[in-house]
Amino acid sequence: MSRARRARQVPLRTHWFVLTMLLVCLSGALLLHGYTNHLFGTTPDGAVAATGAHDAVPAAVVNGGPLIDAGSASPRSAKPKVKTIAITFDDGPDPVWTPKVLDLLRAQGVKATFFVVGTEVAAHPDLARRIVAEGHQIGVHTFTHANLSAVPGWRRSLELRQSQLILAGATGVSTPLLRPPYSSEPSALTNADWEAVKHARDAGYLTVLTTQDSEDWRRPGTTQVIANSMPKSTAGQVLLMHDAGGDRTETLAALQKLIPALKARNFQFATVSDTVGIPLPIREASLVERGRGLAAIWAIRLSDGALTIITWLLYAAGALSVLRALTTIIAARRHARERYWSWGDPVTEPVTVIVPAYNESAGIEAAVRSLVASDHPVEVIVVDDGSTDGTADLVESLNLPGVRVIRQLNAGKPAALNTGLQASSYELVVMVDGDTVFEPDAVRMLVQPFADPSVGAVSGNAKVGNRKGLLGRWQHIEYVVGFNLDRRLFDLAECMPTVPGAVGGFRRSALERIGGLSDVTLAEDTDLTMALCRDGWRVVYEERARAWTEAPASLGALWRQRYRWCYGTLQAMWKHRGAWVQRGQSGKLGRRGLTYLLLFQVLLPLLAPVVDVFAVYGLIFLDPLRVVLVWAGFLAVQFGMGVYAFRLDGESAGPLWSLPLQQFVYRQLMYLVVIQSVFTALAGSRLRWQRMERYGSLDVPPSPADARP
CATH class of the missing domain: 3.20.20.370 (Glycoside hydrolase/deacetylase)
Known part of the structure; x- marks a missing residue:
């Protein structure tokens, strides 16, 4: 085993051991506290x-x-x-x-x-x-x-x-x-x-x-x-x-x-x-009896202290959850009122669409055909980044008008996007993942905000295409309720931290001014977006620019994807931490966007295991009915947010029936991803790129009528 590989694996094993020991100690402290405080008779x-x-x-x-x-x-x-x-x-x-x-x-x-x-x-x-x-x-x-x-x-x-x-x-x-x-x-x-x-x-x-x-x-x-x-x-x-x-x-x-x-x-x-x-x-x-007795006394005191700390952490988690619910709903409501905001004269100039591709033969045809079918003039550049599955040959064999293929040795997604950027013919550029299909009007909707010269990038509305099965439904809920509500808030606060790689529009001059895409983080889209904000550009959200992407179809694939996303986001946050003390658009990103990410995408998930452990403690030692009612109230808030978010996105609320089940599997997976990412970042480990498995499930782009109720 190489030295580099040992450096990558040991911290991961260590942090899971540390986390397990922390949970065992926490559970033991709560068990002791529950026994000493809630399993005795209070009747005289x-x-x-x-x-x-x-x-x-x-x-x-x-x-x-x-x-x-x-x-x-x-x-x-x-x-x-x-x-x-x-x-x-x-x-x-x-x-x-x-x-x-x-x-x-x-x-x-x-x-x-x-x-x-x-x-x-x-x-x-x-x-x-x-x-x-x-x-x-x-x-x-x-x-x-x-x-x-x-x-x-x-x-x-x-x-x-x-x-x-x-x-x-x-x-x-x-x-x-x-x-x-x-x-x-x-x-x-x-x-x-x-x-x-x-x-x-x-x-x-x-x-x-x-x-x-x-x-x-x-x-x-x-x-x-x-x-x-x-x-x-x-x-x-x-x-x-x-x-x-x-x-x-x-x-x-x-x-x-x-x-x-x-x-x-x-x-x-x-x-x-x-x-x-x-x-x-x-x-x-005896001396032994006294020593054991003192140890028991200190164990009880530590358990009492642990419960006190946990209680405050629960208050913090509850406050953060309520704060996020209120801010996102209020922001989404205001954003919805501006749904038909006009940015200026219609943008009709042609657009370059860049598709970085590495072994994307499963879905590249559907992606490219959907782009060619756009109702806005486009040129499509597929940058084959050293594929070994015939991706480039497949695209060339389609003989689609306006589609070019550029081949290069494998250098990573950022390098592929930079290659496409250098070859682009137009000022407006759209970047698309190789597993994503666009609705016919998606490109047109995506570029309209560029009528405002202060706008440097636009985030589109990425939708989960393969939403069958529980895992697909849970990711669909997360995209609609989590990602899209957050984007509406970021848009209003002018602190958008991420334009998703699946559907994003950019000014080529803005990208060139910041030096193009960087490969120093695993979340190149987040790093790029933050760099644009710090350069003074405004980044907005256009919900009508809808694209359909493949979501992971297994827990292992989902873990790898979210681990890369979360770790890359932490890298980008650290890289752009200077925005917290800057002014202008950069300061908005730092004090609004980075603070939001730190509170709700890092701190809140880290508190989640404590909430779960205390819930079990409450069911055993406290009033189970009260614990169930609190959980039901929390679920009701989430369900209300879900119904509103699905309505804003024009989606049927049917998948929300699986929301209670999401709390017992999907939620734990997501906060474990954050925990692993934080431990890995603290350990100073550097991860390699983890490519997603492609399934080719998106044969044709769904029409708006199919998606909306």
Whole structure:
């Protein structure tokens, strides 16, 4: 393999690897964020009543205390000491309420037990550290507040393992104390709850239930919270309260009165372990556990940051899409009002038509015959650029009047056009691809704007001829809705960046003044048009100059064509970047045309993968109906643009039925082309010319009556 070929291939493999890794990392970040933020229960613990059979729950547990050791030999439980209360708080830590609860407990000289949610600890590790540092006991309340009795075994293990890791990373300690979300008293345990308790014991956890619920989650009023929390006897209690999950004003107010009242009744306050009389269960986490926990915390934070960035990118993509829709429709409407604008006296002078041809035998006859049939006087110059399929011989054998064939060694399309330009007899020149057929009035319509001496080039209306099949329909839609609407906007803004090679008219003197066509980019038509604009010429769009061209008939051929177009456009934009700071017609090209291309043909496609990944995220973790409605709204905007564009172009709107399908194949192909082109440009690789495959599908030029509804 040659050195040049290695330089061309390696960046392509590298950028696809980089893109794949970026998408994998992005998907992983969204999956983590979705799991930690959208797959947990937000219903307060006490609001869910346990239902189901309970015959499998041991009687010793049902009639026992709130701390349960569900060992396989003989389950045990422990009750609180007489006149001892363990105040427990669930669902935190919360950045607003947990500090206020801690301040109140410190002022009252009371130690409590906090059952924390792993995701909240990851979000507020400083509060978890404060809980431990101030002598309170800490336990886990699962990772995402999941109902352990209702989830599969793998998720139970994940919930317990991750919550412990997060706690170790945030505080440096680990705990065997677990309060399952949506649990209450031991007597309320169902068979499903008992299975979850046993699973937790296998993982090394002691389950802590409650004996008294303050029901502060209901927010019934401070007086009622106090009444719900007050013991009815001298028996010890494990009291359930909350330091998160909403407004905890009533909880704080109740505690301020409850603690002194219970002290007055000679009740003692202690942690859960002290209340039931077991050794301190908290232990120091190992260095490995702390490291893994910190890694998990940072992974969650990075996923949150990734979603924030994605959200802003989605806003940007949405804004760009709406902006493009509005600007193109408004411009198209105004342009349509000027449809029959007169440029001056009719242009009747003869025109030279140049057809560069390299192995175009499949369609060259139809192309040349359509040109000879023009209702405007033309000379046709076919420049055979070293064809090996008999293209030149075929044209010569036709013996058509006014048609000349020039043969040259293969030097590329720009060189062929320059050869034809030197041989042209007239000032007005039309350039045509070898796979394009003209309508009879196309040349005449194309040259009429040259009545204005400021016009240096005219873009015609290229139509897809082989539009059968989904791929053909999608390209037909793109030509009508994308290219032609953009050209109307560029025409009004006087910043046309491209006169298509399929159908374009030029002043020969203007071309000679800029040195003819250049071969330094793969998009010679875009490079040429930008050079004319920078030289002060105006480039306009004549929609009535209709020509029919062959579109790629396979995804591979389409990829190669669009890759060349996109990469060549990037080359031309970089070559003519100086137009951004210039004045006059050049400045219009730079600040209007190049900015438009950068925003809507480079930046917007680069954002498209993010939109698709987030759409999948929304379907899984958010409201699927809302995601579908947003997608339907976006599609409705596109459909509306399509109907209007097809009407302006005199086309039947029938192919628009395939527009929804276009979003799942064609759209992805187009933005992947842009991504590959950008990566290739950044890598500094230079691509060779990629010739399109010809099919010879355009035998005769369609008449206007065939094309218009």
